[in-house]
Amino acid sequence: MKRLLPLFAMFLLLGSARAATPLPGDSVYNLPVQLTDQDGRRQTLAERRGRPQLVTMFYTSCQMVCPMIIDSLRLTRNALDPATRARIDLLAVSFDPAKDDVATLKSYAQKRKLDPRIWTLARAEPAQVRQLSGVLGLQYRQLPDGEFNHSSELILLDADGRIAARTTRIGKLDPGFVEAIRKVVAQPRG
């Protein structure tokens, strides 16, 4: 916890500068998580406060469902009208910080043509990855061969980091989830 205190303090400062309203108790941004993105930029999870986020967890060496998770995020975003699309961000955090260093995330983003203005691929330290999975309600388990078993879900966070909707439908569009995004983006912020 001590290690996290400076982060926490920084986040409080940023929080007070950006949004005068206190963080709701059910916001995932109450969890201090230090992310590093595909360009090596460091950002706390809570710094994403202010815009709705589509969040998922994946890992780049995954051959099975993970490519479909990324496809599903893209598909979901593309199903939104341009105005709505412009008001959300995409965040995919790796289950596999040992292999997914910044360079690996970067080359994956380039290979999959993920525009860095829209997509954040991020890693965090292992203990924080486990905490993030806990707060998002995702499960994962590393296997002896280095692969992972993990739950595959897309999660919608509202501008304050509350989980507003989630879908386990991967590989094709979930219209209910798309509708939930529209509603959250249309919400006036209180």
Added chain:
Amino acid sequence: MRARLALAWLGLMLALPAAAADYVALPGGSFSSVLPADGKAAAAQVAPFRLRTEPVTNAEFLAFVKTHPQWRRDQVAKILADERYLTHWAAAGALGEGALPNQPVTRVSWFAAQAYCESEQARLPSWYEWEYAAAADATRRDARADPAWRESILGWYSRPSSKALPDIGGAPNAYGVRDLNNLVWEWVDDFNALMVASDSREQGDPDLLKFCGAGAISLQEKENYAVLMRIAMLSALKAADTTNNMGFRCAKPE
């Protein structure tokens, strides 16, 4: 003057029960877990580690919330601990009759347990570490093949959960660790890794895609019901959940 300093020092030590927590070294090794490492039959590899000899008590957790007020029940973010968190305490900063100092602390979330362990420069044990330590009886490091021992552990599960919890400090097992099998359920670091089950290659039903990975887990050592119940319990919980009988202990690297 010196005596007063010594007294102050003693007082400080008493006020910091966390600093006094005992850890013992466990050698680790290859271990046949009920959860095969590859989901099929592979043994788990447990690296040498140290385990807290006793679960964390109410008194210890009270000292923690006093120094980490963000974990008081009236201040904790509700996404990190549900509404039952520490509700058996008389107040946010006091134990009272419903929570004796030497009883294991319960009604704590996984997040709170982790934060506590971090305050002890420790972490939660992994499931394999816990299961490995809990396989020992008083004299044997792996007593699981003994039906009489399995039976004795199962006895704990039939104890009504409404009964007041005993204090920590039961008999030590072969490693010197106490209270593993017969006091409380215990959080483990990877509680949400235990039952990630379905094989995603069985496509067709979209629900099967919920889990991605290389293999379905098949449980081994099915005669070890007590341990299987632990896994079922942990798998059913979310990280913010608290229950009447879920406590924890911490672990450290070697």
